[in-house]
Amino acid sequence: MSAILVVDDSKVMRDMVVACLRAIAGTTYTHASTGLEAIERLSLAHFDLMVLDLNMPDVGGIEVLEFVRRQDRLRALPVLIVTTRGDEESRERVLRAGATAFLAKPFTPEAIIAEVRRLLPEPAETRA
Amino acid sequence: MKLHVVFVVAGVEYALPITFVLQMESFTGATPVPGSPPYVLGVVTLRGRVIPVLDLRRRFGLPAVAPTLDTRIIVTQVGGRVVAFCVDRAREVILLEPERLQPAPELLSERTIGFVNGTYTVGQRLLLLLDLPRISESDHDHEPHALPAADDHRRPALPG
Amino acid sequence: MTTSTDLKEFLTAYLVEAEEHVALANQRLLALEAAQRSGGHDARALREIFRSLHTIKGLSAMVGVEPVVAIAHRLEAFVRGYDRLGTAPPLHSTDVLLKGVQAIAQRLTALGRGEAASPPPPELLAELDRLDSTQAALVEQSGPELDLEPELLAKLAPFEVEQAVRGIRSGERGVIAEFFPSPDRAAQGFSINSVRERLSACAEIVRVLPRSLPVSPESPAGLSFVLILLTQASDEQVASAVGVKAATLKPFSTLRAVASPDVPDSIGAPAIDDEENDPLAAGVRRGIVRVDVNRLDDAMEELATLIVTRYRLARAVAALTARGVNTRELSDVVADNARQLRSLRAAIVRVRMVSVSDLLDRVPLLVRGLQRTTNRRVRVELEGTEAELDKSVSERLFPVLVHLVRNAVDHAIETPDERVRRKKPEEGLLRIACRAHSNTRLELTVSDDGRGIDRQAVARKAGRPVPETEAALLELLCMPGLSTRDVATTTSGRGMGMEIVKRVVIDELGGELELATELGTGTTFTLRVPLTIAIVDAFAFECAGQRFVVPVSTVDEIVEVDRAEAVAVPANADGRPNLDIILRRGHAVPVVRLANVFRMTHEPGTGQKAIIVRRAGLPIAFAVDRMLGQQEVVIRPMNDALVRVPGVSGATDLGDGRPTLVLDLVALGTSLGAGGSARSALT
Incomplete structure (x- = not known):
């Protein structure tokens, strides 16, 4: 089983991400609606991947990312950033801050599935 | 000087301070409520509120009569309570001086079971001032208006 | 190779969330305008407007609502500029922004009706073009300071510093609390979300900053949250909300007295550098779930079927009891179940509030x-x-x-x-x-x-x-x-x-x-x-020429009374009236004529239908003349003492402008049984 943390302040967006990823077998999902909650959950449990939105109340995605990368335990955690800002400059900035991958909204189910499959440490799937 | 509504029940004229009166209407019927006191004609809807209509004839222990074109409903409010009265006729609003109120003669007050506070004499006319809160009190020493127990065989409630 | 997920399925949920952001943006725009009129600037409101627009844009893009994406994008770009500058947009721009948000709202409404969203209005875009060209130049100002650790201070946005200074000047205390999350604490109900929620009752949260620490017994997760607070509550209150000892709280104050009451905005602390660093703790609405009302109605439907099952269960237990089986424990369970169903119903009603x-x-x-x-x-x-x-x-x-x-x-x-x-x-x-x-x-x-x-x-x-x-x-x-x-x-x-x-x-x-x-x-x-509409599904029927209604939920069943099948119990010696009995599912059910109970003048020979209700588990049938159908009715209370009688729970209007009585036949059955006759007639 691979544990995925989905961080977005929009419930609809979290639901959409999870709905897309349901197609990948062997995954479980945890939701976090704020950056602080995400940081707390990451510190308390193990996750194999974080899907992170940038625009959030309290602590934004970049700050979460920077925090994660400063922690030894989380340094290697794959982080997929999902953002509305799809330009090259933003991509570079996000990757510099420590993101593993970057996906611009709107994305198709196929696109996010492909990214997540690539990022999960081991093939989680045992599907037919 | 206070404005009063004058109405007629069984040939007798009564007065009611206009401050208690919300509105007056023609009588177009009320929905009977089984188990309510006999002098309650039923309920009507007034501005979203379901209110009881009292038949003053029956309240005074007089025989009921069929409504006519003159029959009126007087909707009153005392405190938060809204109650309507059905009367034979109501056409007049009159100014009365509270100082000229006289105590009700004993005989009269007996007939109206203490529902009258006093009388006014205006020229040849005698007006009885109604004790409004008293009249819309449910009358406990009167007939109980809750449903009788079904085994009360004097008035069979079950099919007989 | 993959199951394709159609994001259009999310349209309803999208509309709900987007409309919420529209409402929020409108509110904040008015707050912004109010601040401007009084010569100030509400930087926090501006930030929240930006966030709402940004969320609307992202969501709309996901579900493919391009016109809204386009409008939100233009508005967001304009707001972002001023947010970066730390200054208020010009007063006249509020109008244009409100118009823009209005345009978004109109398109959401159209989508909700199943229509397509129309393209952005050209005049709106033209007005936004004019606004863009008037964006003000950056003005550098210096701000007041707080005696906070430089590490913390550097992370505060100008408006947060301003908020803290203003709070302290108006008599609030600055307090810093530190919360160390751990699995144990989480199990006790202390998570960062619950802490914030509890704090919101006794303090104003200026900012929450995560701090990375070495793993130790004190910080089992290698993490703490530094909470920068303004409060008038005692240290004990604040400490208990955070779940720490009062002694661990640290006060903070302004570094020096600030002469001017107007705190200028400062540049230097991070503004929203694009999307990072969005220091908005106050606007978060915690623990709110948005639910389509239809889903709640569905839940209510499900509950209704549960209630029917419960009745069947109760009936089965009663049958066992009748056969002489000891069902005391079973009956207790059934009674508990009934209570739980009632509270479940109440809970669903509360969710709709x-x-x-x-x-x-x-x-x-x-x-x-x-x-x-x-x-x-x-x-x-x-x-x-x-x-x-x-x-x-x-x-x-x-x-x-x-x-x-x-x-x-x-x-x-x-x-x-x-x-x-x-x-x-x-x-x-x-x-x-x-x-x-x-x-x-x-x-x-x-x-x-x-x-x-x-x-x-x-x-x-x-x-x-x-x-x-x-x-x-x-x-x-x-x-x-x-x-x-x-x-x-x-x-x-x-x-x-x-x-x-x-x-x-x-x-x-x-x-x-x-x-x-x-x-x-x-x-x-x-x-x-x-506060709630007392709308119920009801059967309308006629009895002795008068119409009545009875809530469907109280009715067990409606049966045809076949005179030939009914057993007339003859009048007994003490003159008790006789009574019809019909057999339903092996039970003797007493039939009471509603017209007789209500002592209405009644034509004999009618009363062909009977409404069966249960009181204390026992069925009783009320014979009426004819059923008029089923409909939803609004129940109005009958509060006056003169018309508060057993068996009548209120009145409704069936469309003729006159009250029609709503009957509570269960209560009526009980009031009959109180005298013992209906029950004794059964045995």
Whole structure:
């Protein structure tokens, strides 16, 4: 089983991400609606991947990312950033801050599935 | 000087301070409520509120009569309570001086079971001032208006 | 190779969330404007506007609503500029922003109706173009400082520093608390979200900063949250909300007295550098789940089937008992189950409740728009309450509120010139107050200090005699056909929409409507509405020429009474009346004629249908003349002592304008059984 943390302040967006990823077998999902909650959950449990939105109340995605990368335990955690800002400059900035991958909204189910499959440490799937 | 509504029940004229009166209407019927006191004609809807209509004839222990074109409903409010009265006729609003109120003669007050506070004499006319809160009190020493127990065989409630 | 997920499925959820952000953006825009008018700047509001627009844009892109993406993108870009500058956008831009948000709202509404969203209006885009070209230049200013660790201070946005300074100056204490999350603490209910929620009751949260620490017994997760707070509560209160000892709290204050009351915005601390660093802890609405009302209705349906199952269970237990089986424990379980079902029902009803303030919050925007078109100046005062009401009531009430507010601003409140002539304050006052009238009713008053309603003029227009009381005047105003703009504007009366107001408040909601008005001084409308609509599914039937209704939920079944099958129990020696008995599922069911119970004059030979209800598990059948069908009815209470009788739970209007009694046959059965006869007749 691979544990995925989905961080977005929009419930609809979290639901959409999870709905897309349901197609990948062997995954479980945890939701976090704020950056602080995400940081707390990451510190308390193990996750194999974080899907992170940038625009959030309290602590934004970049700050979460920077925090994660400063922690030894989380340094290697794959982080997929999902953002509305799809330009090259933003991509570079996000990757510099420590993101593993970057996906611009709107994305198709196929696109996010492909990214997540690539990022999960081991093939989680045992599907037919 | 206070404005009063004058109405007629069984040939007798009564007065009611206009401050208690919300509105007056023609009588177009009320929905009977089984188990309510006999002098309650039923309920009507007034501005979203379901209110009881009292038949003053029956309240005074007089025989009921069929409504006519003159029959009126007087909707009153005392405190938060809204109650309507059905009367034979109501056409007049009159100014009365509270100082000229006289105590009700004993005989009269007996007939109206203490529902009258006093009388006014205006020229040849005698007006009885109604004790409004008293009249819309449910009358406990009167007939109980809750449903009788079904085994009360004097008035069979079950099919007989 | 993958199951394709169609994101269009999320359209409803998207609309709900997007509309919430629209409402939020509107509210914040008004707050921003209010701050500007008083010469200040509400940087936090600006930040929240930005965030809402940004969220709308992202969501709309996901579900493919391009016109909304385009509008939100333009608005967001404009706001972002000023947010970066740390300055307020020019006053006139608020209008354009509001128009933009309005354009988004219109498109969401269209989508909700199943229509397509139209392209962005060109005039809006043109106006935004003009605004963009006027963006102000960056002005550097220095701000006041707080005696916080530089590490913390550097992370605060200018408006957070400003918020802290302003708080301390107005007598609040600055307090820093540190929360160390751990699995144990989480199990005790202390997570960062719950801590913030508890704190919101006793403190203002300026900022929460995560701090990375070495793993130690004190910080098992290698993490702490530093909470920068303003409070008037005691250290103990704050500490208990965070779940720490009071001694661990640290105070902070301003570094030096700041002379000027106006705290200029400072640049230097991070603004939103694109999307990072969004320091907005206060605007978060924790623990809110958005649910489509239909889903709640579904849940209620499911519950209804559960209740039916429970009845079957109870019946089966009763059958066992009748066979001499000891069912005491089983009966206890059934009774528990009944109680639990009742509380489950209550819980679902509670979920449907929305705050009254949601309704009131929409008024300022409405008034703002009206002032513009009517050349009035109006101050809005809202007095809310914590009361909650059913979403369906709230939705019905909103158009009513719109009508009353529109009438007040359009027609009742005079133009500023006229008000000055009448020695009134130039600015009119519109006051909307809400209070709980009882546990079940809400009282809403809409008052203005305008010209009042001219009875004579209204009567003239209506071609009726002059009404003598305010109640009669209200009746006249609510008359269909009086709803001409003419009446309203030329006679200072009100007509527009009053018919609708009456229909919704009285007919649909079963509420009350009152009017108080004084010429030259003002008008107050008072609405009393139930917090939940007592709408029930009911059977209508006729008995002895009178119509009644009975809630479907109380009815076990409706049966045909076959005279040939009914067993007449003969009158016994003590003169007790005889009684019909029918057999249903092996049970002897006593049949009581409703007409006899109610002592109504009745034609013998009728009474072909019987409504079976259960009281204390035992069935009793009420024979009636004929069933008239099933419909939804609004139940109005019958509160007067004179008509509060057993078996009658209220009245409803079946469309003829007269009350029809709503019967509680279970209570009626019980009141019969109280004398012991129905029960003894059974055995």
